[in-house]
Amino acid sequence: MILSLLLNLIQMIIGFAGGLAVGGGFVAFLTVLGIIPRLIQLTKTEKLLKVYAACVILGTLFGTYLTFTNLTWNQPIILLLLWGIFHGIFNGMLAAALTEVLNVFPIISKRIGMEKYILWLLMAFVFGKIAGSLFQWLYFVT
Structure with a gap:
């Protein structure tokens, strides 16, 4: 005991x-990434600083709650689409902030000798991400 x-x-x-x-x-x-200050700067919404902070805190708490419960949602497809769009926006902004802070694309393009083809390199990353996401969702999820 x-x-x-x-x-x-x-x-x-x-x-x-x-x-x-x-x-x-x-x-x-x-x-370190400065995501929230950068987002506020880009959108010119300095007066909504408390809203941004509240959204981060509430989103973290809600995500933690969903992680530790067996809650399932049988929601309409439109709500699930909106939920997925918001997740995609968040992940995209996080990835963009990370690449902006670390200067990933200029470093990669110089290392592999594609400085003249930076647009093609970026498009390859974008289409590769789209193809990988579609493959995961269509093959593993459905």
């Missing part, structure tokens, strides 16, 4: 520590 309680306590401490580590990494990732 006491051993079981002790094991549960250790699991709770490890889970809490892991959550703090992942949460700290997530916040550091957003801070």
Whole structure:
């Protein structure tokens, strides 16, 4: 009985520590990339800073809730399409911010000798991402 309680306590401490580590990494990732300030700057919506912060916090909490529950949604297809679009926008903005901060494309184009063909290189990345996403969804999901 006491051993079981002790094991549960250790699991709770490890889970809490892991959550703090992942949460700290997530916040550091957003801070280093400057996603929210860059988004505010590009959209010229400085007065909505609290809304952006609330959306990040609520989205994280909601995602955590969905992760730990067995909740399933039988929603209309239009709602699922909107949900997917918002996920795609978020992932696209995250990838764009990462490549902007790290200057990935100029470095890659110089390393492989395609400086003159940077547009073709970018289009290859875009179409490769689209093809990979479609393959995953059409082959593995459906």
